[in-house]
Amino acid sequence: MERPFVEIMDVAMRYGGVEGTLALKDCSLTVGKGEFVAVVGPSGCGKSTLMRLVTGLWPMTQGNVIVAGQEVDRPLSSAGMAFQAPTLLPWRTILANVMLPLEVVEPHRRRLRSERAMYDAKARRLLAMVGLKGFEEKFPYQLSGGMQQRASLCRALIHDPALLMLDEPFGALDIFTREDLWLELQTVCQTLKPTVILVTHDLREAVFLADRVLVMSSRPGRIIAERKVPFPRPRTMEDIYKPEFQALLHDLREHISDARRAGATLEASHAA
Numbered sequence: 001m002e003r004p005f006v007e008i009m010d011v012a013m014r015y016g017g018v019e020g021t022l023a024l025k026d027c028s029l030t031v032g033k034g035e036f037v038a039v040v041g042p043s044g045c046g047k048s049t050l051m052r053l054v055t056g057l058w059p060m061t062q063g064n065v066i067v068a069g070q071e072v073d074r075p076l077s078s079a080g081m082a083f084q085a086p087t088l089l090p091w092r093t094i095l096a097n098v099m100l101p102l103e104v105v106e107p108h109r110r111r112l113r114s115e116r117a118m119y120d121a122k123a124r125r126l127l128a129m130v131g132l133k134g135f136e137e138k139f140p141y142q143l144s145g146g147m148q149q150r151a152s153l154c155r156a157l158i159h160d161p162a163l164l165m166l167d168e169p170f171g172a173l174d175i176f177t178r179e180d181l182w183l184e185l186q187t188v189c190q191t192l193k194p195t196v197i198l199v200t201h202d203l204r205e206a207v208f209l210a211d212r213v214l215v216m217s218s219r220p221g222r223i224i225a226e227r228k229v230p231f232p233r234p235r236t237m238e239d240i241y242k243p244e245f246q247a248l249l250h251d252l253r254e255h256i257s258d259a260r261r262a263g264a265t266l267e268a269s270h271a272a
């Protein structure tokens with residue numbers, strides 16, 4: 001059997017020393033190569049913390065994270081990342097923002113000068129794929145929030161990352177823009193086939209996009225349930241209204257409600 005692309009083994013994470021906040025405990029999961037996994041759970045359960053550990057942005061307190069067979073012990077610049085805020089650099093054009101990872105991540109960094117035209121064409125192709133053709137030379141302030149989020153998705157993908165980490169990437173957007181971007185992300189993933197971990201509060205988003213949905217417990221977070229999403233691709237917005245889709249949403253919602261209740265009971269017993 002092929003080794004998973006991401007292996008998270010018995011990870012614990014405590015912020016602020018021994019008396020600090022225990023965000024994750026006994027957290028284990030694996031993600032196969034090319035698989036799209038969504039992580040959902042109660043607010044504050046440690047989802048973003050998990051993303052920081054997988055990308056090496058924060059050292060863990062205990063456990064191991066292995067990506068592509070390598071232990072993660074420093075920031076993983078090869079991963080593509082997109083967060084809730086698009087974080088585009090205001091002084092760079094959209095095209096220059098999208099090309100930013102190429103200036104950092106090898107082997108692109110070395111090749112960028114001699115193969116600029118090829119990379120430039122690739123950035124333009126990605127921008128066209130998400131409906132931003134014609135906006136390449138604009139600056140971020142000239143684009144709407146949804147357009148900036150599309151650009152930040154292109155920036156996450158420009159260096160062909162084998163791993164794409166998405167932390168609430170569409171959280172700040174209105175529902176129509178969000179749904180448009182689900183379709184675009186689905187197309188991009190079917191074309192480029194990266195391994196994806198998506199953190200989201202939106203269960204519809206999780207089920208629409210993922211091959212598998214993982215549910216986290218209340219803090220300290222660990223994986224308490226997982227559901228495979230059996231619906232064929234490409235998925236359409238109509239699929240969301242089908243009974244099987246709704247049943248899966250309902251099932252996940254129950255798990256999260258249980259986790260929230262268990263978390264509240266635990267907090268009450270600590271307070272007593």
Ligand SMILES: Nc1ncnc2c1ncn2[C@@H]1O[C@H](COP(=O)(O)OP(=O)(O)OP(=O)(O)O)[C@@H](O)[C@H]1O
Pocket residue numbers: 015016021022023042043044045046047048049050219
């Ligand atoms: N830098 C930090 N220093 C101290 N505590 C932190 C830090 N970052 C997060 N925490 C705490 O760790 C816990 C988990 O936070 P995290 O942001 O990972 O949760 P989350 O599931 O992503 O939350 P949400 O669903 O609200 O976005 C929370 O109690 C939070 O207050």
